[in-house]
Amino acid sequence: MPENLGWVLELHEEQRPTLYRLAVLLGAGDDAGDIVRSATMALHRRGRRLVDPMERIEFLQEQVVHLARSLNRPVAVTVPEDDDCADLMRSLAKLPRPMAELLVVSHFLGTFGPELASVMRMTVRGTNQRLEHSLNELRGLVQADVSVEALSEDLAAGLRTAARPIRVPDDEGLIGALRERVNVPSRGYLRGQLVVVSAIVALALGAATAAFTRGEPDLPSSPPTTPTGPTTDATAPVAMRAVVKQVPVFYVGRGDSRLYRELRNLPAMSSLARSGVEALLTLAPLDPDYTSLWDGSIREVQLSGDELTVNLSADAFEAIDPVAVEPAINQIVYTTSEALGNRDLRVKFLSDGAAPPEPFDNAQGFGRTGLQPMPGLWISSPGNQAQLSAGEVIVTGTVKPDFGAPVVSISNVETQEQLAYTVAQTTLTANSDGWLVWSMSATLPRPGAYEIVASSTSTLDGRTDSSSEDKTINIG
Numbered sequence: 001m002p003e004n005l006g007w008v009l010e011l012h013e014e015q016r017p018t019l020y021r022l023a024v025l026l027g028a029g030d031d032a033g034d035i036v037r038s039a040t041m042a043l044h045r046r047g048r049r050l051v052d053p054m055e056r057i058e059f060l061q062e063q064v065v066h067l068a069r070s071l072n073r074p075v076a077v078t079v080p081e082d083d084d085c086a087d088l089m090r091s092l093a094k095l096p097r098p099m100a101e102l103l104v105v106s107h108f109l110g111t112f113g114p115e116l117a118s119v120m121r122m123t124v125r126g127t128n129q130r131l132e133h134s135l136n137e138l139r140g141l142v143q144a145d146v147s148v149e150a151l152s153e154d155l156a157a158g159l160r161t162a163a164r165p166i167r168v169p170d171d172e173g174l175i176g177a178l179r180e181r182v183n184v185p186s187r188g189y190l191r192g193q194l195v196v197v198s199a200i201v202a203l204a205l206g207a208a209t210a211a212f213t214r215g216e217p218d219l220p221s222s223p224p225t226t227p228t229g230p231t232t233d234a235t236a237p238v239a240m241r242a243v244v245k246q247v248p249v250f251y252v253g254r255g256d257s258r259l260y261r262e263l264r265n266l267p268a269m270s271s272l273a274r275s276g277v278e279a280l281l282t283l284a285p286l287d288p289d290y291t292s293l294w295d296g297s298i299r300e301v302q303l304s305g306d307e308l309t310v311n312l313s314a315d316a317f318e319a320i321d322p323v324a325v326e327p328a329i330n331q332i333v334y335t336t337s338e339a340l341g342n343r344d345l346r347v348k349f350l351s352d353g354a355a356p357p358e359p360f361d362n363a364q365g366f367g368r369t370g371l372q373p374m375p376g377l378w379i380s381s382p383g384n385q386a387q388l389s390a391g392e393v394i395v396t397g398t399v400k401p402d403f404g405a406p407v408v409s410i411s412n413v414e415t416q417e418q419l420a421y422t423v424a425q426t427t428l429t430a431n432s433d434g435w436l437v438w439s440m441s442a443t444l445p446r447p448g449a450y451e452i453v454a455s456s457t458s459t460l461d462g463r464t465d466s467s468s469e470d471k472t473i474n475i476g
Contacts, residue, residue, distance in 0.1 A: 011056055012040045014271065014303075018109070018341065019064050021163040025104050026065065027073030033169060039063035054115075054244065062119045065105055075100045077162045084429055085158030091141035092155070099134040106131060107152065108159040110246060149394055150439060157431050164432075244272065248338040249279045251290035252327045258375040259330055260290050260469075262383065272339040273308055274301040280331055281316070287384040287471070293328040295319045299352060307365060308336055311350035317357050325359040329366050330373045337368055371434050376403045376467025377456050378435075384471045393444050393473070395452055398435035399426065403456040403467065408440045413449040413472065424454070444475050 016036055023032035039060050046059070074097060077089045092100055106116050117127040135148050135155075142151065246263040253260055262285055266275040280294045296316025302309045310332060320328050329347075337345040346365030349356040377399040382388060399406055410420040420442035427437045444450060455468035 007056075008040065008044050010271070011043070011060070014340075015057060015060055016040075017168045019060055020168045021166045022061070022105070022108055023064050023068050024166050025075060025077055025108060025159065025163060026068035026101060027076050028068045028071060029073070029076065031071060032068075035064055035067045038067060058115060058118050061105075061109060061111070062121065065101070065119055066121070069101065072097075075104055077104065077159065079158060079161045083158075083161055084427075085154060085161055088138075088142060088151075088154055088158050089162060091138055092158075094141055095134065095137060099130075099137060102127075102131055103134050103138065103155060104159060107156040108163065110156070113245075115245065147394065147439075149396065150437075153396070153437065160432055244275055247272070247276060247279070248335065249276065249283065249285075250331050250334045250338075251285045251287075251292055252324075252331060253375065254289055254291050256375060257324065257327045259327065259334060259373045260287070260375065261378065262286055262290070271301060271303065273303060273336045274298065276335040276339040277301055277310055277312075277332060280335060289470075293320055293324050293331060299350070303340070306342060306344050307346050307348065308340075309348050309350060310336075311353055312356075314351045317349075317351055317360060322359070327373065329360065330369075333366050333368055334373070343368060371400055374400070375469065376400050376458060376465065377406055377438075377454055377469060379452060379454050379469045379471050382452075382471065382473050384473075386471075386473045388444075388473055388475055390445050390447065390475050391443065392441055393475075394439060394441045395424075395454070396437070396439040397424075397454060397469075398431075398433075399438055399456050400458070400467075401430050401434070401436055402460045403458040403465075406438050406454045406456040408452065408454045410442050410444070411451050411453075412446075413451050419444060419450070447475050449474050 019036045019039065020032050023035045028035050042063050043056060043059055075093055077092050077100075079086050079089050092103060095103070102120065105119060106112055109119075111119060112131075113128075114124050116131070117124040120127055122130070132148075135151060138155070139146065139148060139151050146154075244266045247266045248261050249264045249266075250259045250261055252258070264279060264283060264286075266279050266283075277298055280292050281296060281298065283292075285291065294316060296313040296319065299311040299313060300309070301311070333345070333347050336347060337343060344367070346367050348362065348365045349360040351357065351360075355361050377397055379395065379397040381396045382393070393410075395408060395410075397406065405426040406424045408420065408422060408424050409418060411418045420440070422440055422442075424438040424440040430436055438454075450473050451470055452473065453468060453470045455466065458465045458467075
C-alpha cells in the first residue's frame, strides 16, 4: 500500500491543542511542543498498525502522558487566586505525582474506563481503583464536606480553567515536513480539541465519575470482556471499539424549542465535528421530550481555523419550518463547537455544495450566543431511563444565574408516592460555562420506575419566567 500521511496531518492539526495543553498541565512546560511532535512522529511510524481512529487518538494521548512523565516534574495546574477552584488546584498539586497525573489525565481529557486504562498502560480494574483512591485523597486535602461526585465535577472545571490561558504555538515545521514527504496540498492550519472533555465542555457529572460509580452503563467499573490475541507491540493500546464516548449532542425541546444536551456515544469518523452533525441527522434522543430538527444527509464537513463548513443535502434544509430555523442552526453550532472544544467556532452552511436557503446563508457564519438558547435549568445526571441500583441516588444539574435554586421532587411512577421534595443545594458563583451547579440526593430503596422533576423561577426585570425538566429512572 503506498504511503499516505494525509491522515497524520489531519489528526495532528485536530488533536495538537488538546495534547499540548495536557503536556503543560502534566508539567512539561517549554518541552510540551517537542513532546507532541514526538508523539505524532511515533504515530506516523506505527500508522499502518493502527487503523481505528480512536486507537490513533489514544496512542497520541498515551505517548504524551508517558513522555511528560519521563521529565519527572510536578503537575502545573495554576489558576488565578480569586478563582473558585484555586484551593482545589493547590490541593491537587500537593498529591503524589502518580495520583495527580491520573486525575489530570482523566478529568482534563474526560477519559475513563477502558480508554483511560489504555492511555495509562494499566488494567481497567487497577485504573478504576487508583482513580477512586486518588479522588478520596484529594477530598481529604480539600477538607470540605463534599461528595466525590461534586469534587470530580469541580476538578474537571478547574482543569479547564487552568488550561484555558495556555497558548498553543504553531508547529508549521512538522506540518511542512509531512506535506513534503507525501505532497499533500496545503489546507491551512486547522484547530480543534477533543471533549472531555468535554467535559470538557461543560463535563457532565455522569461522565466524570462513571468509571467507578454505580448506575452509569456506558463506562463500567469492572473490566469488560476484551478480545484476546497477539499485539504488534507491547506498548500499543488495547484495541477498542471505534466509539467516541460522552459527546455532547444538543437537541430541541418539543415544548419550548430550547436546547437540551445529552451525552452520547458516537461512532468515530474522520472528525469529531462530522460525528456530531451525523448524530443530529440520524440519532434519536433518549428523552422523548426532545427532538432533532434535522434530516437529510451529509455531503462534507470541513474545518479551517475557527470556521466550520457544513455541506448538507438540499432536503435537509427543506424539512425545517421557518420558525424553527434558529434552534436548528443552534443545534449544529453548539454540538460542533462542544465536540471541537472551540467556543469561537463559526459555522457556515452549504446545500449540495451551493449556497443554502436564505435563512441559513451567513457570510460571517453562525456562532454561539452564550446561554441564550438554553432553558432556565437542566438535569445533568442521571439521564432519562438510566438504570440505577437501589439506595442513594444523587441528582445534579445546572441552572441559569438569574433563576432561583431548583425545587426537586422524586415520585414513584406507579404508586405516585413522593419520595423526596426539596430545594437543591446550589453554588453561589457560576462555573466557566456560566451556569450555577445544583445537586440533591434521595434514598430509593425499592425497585421501580421513578420520575424526577426539577423546576425553578426567574423574576428578572419584573418578568416571571419558569423552567422545569423531568427524567424517568429505573431502580433495579
